[in-house]
Amino acid sequence: MLISTRLICCGICSAWLASSHAGNFDFSATMNGQVGQGSFDTAEEAANTYYEDKLKTIFPTYSGIEAINSVLNFRGMPIQLAFPQQGSTQLTFQIPILEINESFTGATRNDSRDLLKEYLKNRTDLLEKMARHLVAVSPVDPIAGNPNSLMSRAVSNDAKVLWLGARSNTSTVATSRDGSHRFGIGANYKHMKSDAVGGAKEMESDSYNFPLSYSYQFPEANHELIVDVPLGYTSSDGAKGYDGSLGVFYRRPIFENWVVSITAAGRGTYSRDLAGAAAMGSGAIASSYVWRGDAYSITLGNMLGYYKALRLTVDGKSFDPGIANTVFHNGLLYARESPWKMGADPLTWEAYIVDSRYSGTDLFNNYQTEVGFTLGTLRAAHSKDADLRFGLSFTKGENAQGWQANFGAWF
Numbered sequence: 001m002l003i004s005t006r007l008i009c010c011g012i013c014s015a016w017l018a019s020s021h022a023g024n025f026d027f028s029a030t031m032n033g034q035v036g037q038g039s040f041d042t043a044e045e046a047a048n049t050y051y052e053d054k055l056k057t058i059f060p061t062y063s064g065i066e067a068i069n070s071v072l073n074f075r076g077m078p079i080q081l082a083f084p085q086q087g088s089t090q091l092t093f094q095i096p097i098l099e100i101n102e103s104f105t106g107a108t109r110n111d112s113r114d115l116l117k118e119y120l121k122n123r124t125d126l127l128e129k130m131a132r133h134l135v136a137v138s139p140v141d142p143i144a145g146n147p148n149s150l151m152s153r154a155v156s157n158d159a160k161v162l163w164l165g166a167r168s169n170t171s172t173v174a175t176s177r178d179g180s181h182r183f184g185i186g187a188n189y190k191h192m193k194s195d196a197v198g199g200a201k202e203m204e205s206d207s208y209n210f211p212l213s214y215s216y217q218f219p220e221a222n223h224e225l226i227v228d229v230p231l232g233y234t235s236s237d238g239a240k241g242y243d244g245s246l247g248v249f250y251r252r253p254i255f256e257n258w259v260v261s262i263t264a265a266g267r268g269t270y271s272r273d274l275a276g277a278a279a280m281g282s283g284a285i286a287s288s289y290v291w292r293g294d295a296y297s298i299t300l301g302n303m304l305g306y307y308k309a310l311r312l313t314v315d316g317k318s319f320d321p322g323i324a325n326t327v328f329h330n331g332l333l334y335a336r337e338s339p340w341k342m343g344a345d346p347l348t349w350e351a352y353i354v355d356s357r358y359s360g361t362d363l364f365n366n367y368q369t370e371v372g373f374t375l376g377t378l379r380a381a382h383s384k385d386a387d388l389r390f391g392l393s394f395t396k397g398e399n400a401q402g403w404q405a406n407f408g409a410w411f
Contacts, residue, residue: 023237024140024203024274029070031059041238042273052110064109075274076137076200076364077130083109091116098129124317131276131309131321136362139194139203139400140236142243142271143278143309144323145364147192147395147402148207148234150243150269150280151307151325152368155356157211157230158247159329162261162286163301165224165251166215166410184213184410192395192402194364205236211408222253234271241271247282257290278321282307296336301354303329325360338375342388345377368397376408387411 023039036058069082080094090105091112104115135145144151166182188209196202211230226249234241247265262285270277284305291298305327311320331354340347354370372393387410395402
């Protein structure tokens with residue numbers, strides 16, 4: 001589902017933790033002049049601190065009746081939880097940025113917490129607002145807004161396949177005599193560090209992406225149909241997330257040096273630890289135009305894409321966060337033959353710069369620029385040997401920066 005109601009409830013209602021390490025969720029609490037501060041990695045860890053015995057580990061003198069006030073930084077979104085009155089069971093819940101101000105009064109304080117949990121489970125409109133706001137303020141949101149999010153990596157991967165296809169290099173011009181089949185595997189590591197912006201502190205995340213591809217290449221050069229299945233894993237201060245995509249790409253040459261491509265894809269991400277998940281649909285159209293010299297080529301790549309989190313129904317409840325972005329993704333790539341060889345095969349190097357602009361839902365990073373370098377083999381299109389390519393790049397976004405290393409092989 002889009003946002004796990006149960007996990008959100010547990011994460012929000014558990015703003016009382018005594019750990020002191022850096023994590024994805026920070027809090028501060030006061031009771032009778034005493035101050036408790038801490039940080040935790042995951043929503044599940046937060047849920048384990050929900051009970052009264054955990055409160056006593058933070059405030060040893062807590063007897064169940066004292067007034068407690070706290071602020072939970074929920075991945076960049078401040079949430080206020082309090083038992084504001086001594087001896088009262090009233091629990092207040094406030095998210096000022098979303099203009100949410102609620103109170104719950106049960107027979108006991110545990111009952112008041114249960115009322116809050118039920119409120120969150122049944123207020124899907126609130127969870128949708130939270131999801132939409134988190135992509136704008138959270139450096140580690142799994143859905144969108146940062147270089148390691150599902151949407152950002154989908155844009156980068158889609159453009160690479162649309163522009164370069166199964167050849168992994170813009171210099172290829174050879175034509176195969178018959179239709180052929182190719183398979184691709186790869187590995188990508190990306191490290192991201194965000195700036196301290198608004199309510200969010202500096203945060204870091206690491207993603208590992210493993211693209212699997214199949215290509216049917218028609219006899220005409222650069223005319224191909226590709227099925228791409230990238231699988232991903234992301235880690236942020238101990239919080240884990242998983243994602244996968246299935247995309248179909250069609251590349252058709254207009255002229256020998258101009259290829260127009262289209263794609264449609266479905267993808268999803270899930271992070272129990274960050275209490276977030278989504279399904280996403282996307283479509284894009286792209287153009288790659290190549291100028292070739294004696295030993296070099298220059299490629300102008302352009303892509304226009306639309307990426308949208310989809311409405312899902314889980315347990316009879318429908319969720320639609322309204323996260324949707326039109327993406328303008330444009331790059332310039334310079335490739336050149338090198339004097340080096342891998343065995344008997346020549347190597348080419350490529351330098352590139354790519355700019356991404358997002359319009360629509362406000363994001364933590366509404367734009368980013370990537371510069372990179374790759375080195376790999378260049379074989380004829382009918383070669384039965386694998387094409388190999390290694391790369392390094394640096395990304396600078398509106399509020400984050402990162403670097404990545406990748407490897408790919410087509411065979």
